[in-house]
Amino acid sequence: xxxxxxxxxxxAITPDGCAVELYSRLPAEGEADVVAGAVPAGATVLELGxxxxxxxxxxxxxxxxxxxxxxxxxxxxxVQGARTVLGTIEGLDLGEKFDVVMLASILVNxxxxxxRRGMLDTxxxxxxxxxxxxxxxxxxxxHENLPREHVLSGGAVITKLSSVPFGDDGVRxxxxxxxxxxxxxxxxxxxxxxxxxxxxxxxxxxxLKVDRYLSPDESWVRVVPA
Numbered sequence: 075x076x077x078x079x080x081x082x083x084x085x086a087i088t089p090d091g092c093a094v095e096l097y098s099r100l101p102a103e104g105e106a107d108v109v110a111g112a113v114p115a116g117a118t119v120l121e122l123g124x125x126x127x128x129x130x131x132x133x134x135x136x137x138x139x140x141x142x143x144x145x146x147x148x149x150x151x152x153v154q155g156a157r158t159v160l161g162t163i164e165g166l167d168l169g170e171k172f173d174v175v176m177l178a179s180i181l182v183n184x185x186x187x188x189x190r191r192g193m194l195d196t197x198x199x200x201x202x203x204x205x206x207x208x209x210x211x212x213x214x215x216x217h218e219n220l221p222r223e224h225v226l227s228g229g230a231v232i233t234k235l236s237s238v239p240f241g242d243d244g245v246r247x248x249x250x251x252x253x254x255x256x257x258x259x260x261x262x263x264x265x266x267x268x269x270x271x272x273x274x275x276x277x278x279x280x281x282l283k284v285d286r287y288l289s290p291d292e293s294w295v296r297v298v299p300a
Contacts, residue, residue, distance in 0.1 A: 088146035096252055096259045098126045098152060101227050105178060106132035108294050109208060117173035120200050122163045122193070123181050127153035141172070164192025171202040178210040180293075182273075185245045185264040194280035198299065206285065207297040211273055212265065214292070217246060230254045240264050 086094045106129060109119070116137050124130050124142035126149050133140050133156075140156040143166060150158045159168070163181070175197045184190050197207050217237040224232045233251045240247035245266050252259045268276065270292060274284055281300045288294040 086146075086148040088149060092125075092146070092261075093259055094126065094146065094148045094152075095257075096261075097128065097149070099230070099254060100128060100252075102128050102132050103226070105129045105210075106136060108288055109133060109138070109174070109176065110136055112208060112288055112296050113174045113206060119174045119176055120168075120172040121156075121176045121178075122166070122196065123177065123179055124153060124156075124158075125149050125179070127156070129176075129178060130156050138174075141168070163196055164189050166196045167199060170200070171205065172200055173202055173205045175201045175205070175207045176209075177207070180210055180212045180265070182209050182276075183212045183265050183268060185240075185266045187243075187266075190266075190276070191280065194277065194282060197297075198280050198282060201299060203299060205298075207282065208288075209295045209297055211293055211295060212267055214267075214269060217248070217267065235260075 088094060116139070119133060119138045119140045121130055121133070121140055121142045124144050127142060130140055130142045130153055141159055142150070142153050142156045143159045143161060143163060144150050145160065145162045147160055150160055159166070177193060177197060181193065182190060184193070201207055220237060221233055221235050226232065231253045233253070235249045235251055237246050237248045243266070245264055247262065247264050250261045252261065277283060277297060278300065282297050283300045285296040285298045288296055
């Protein structure tokens, strides 16, 4: 999911174009509750694309043992209380298995099918045979009725400004504004929407299958080895 940022806020930019300072300001929004409700207490968790540890820190506070993976050293510098691994998701091979593998932040909807398949292969390689995978997918309908605002805890406002077709195969270019009292960032990224049926076919190609959907909008999914 290639991104680009513009804004008034300072800070480093990651290899995929994300503003580190922006992501350090975003609050967790119930992700740890989803994990805790779907997996055994004290499980080992491989968190793919951990960023600054927004969710990582809540998981470790709940007693999970977390290995946090990100390709940005600036992001990983802000992660505390977890083992950190620098590298891309699709290129990862730790030679070990985890009770839980987690792929949040709609990374599964990357516009690049080769990267998506690489991510899913990494998941399959690292999940224990009796373990599970927690995936956050883009919910259906998010590209309709724009612009649309979402107010975060703390008062910051995320506004999805536009979503337009970008090339072939259903890829879209999305523009989002993040407004804080003292800074504003504008992010543009490409994404590949997938309805439930296509999402499940994509999982099957990587020897994975849906166990159950964890949220009413079917954005959080518990997946197991096929």
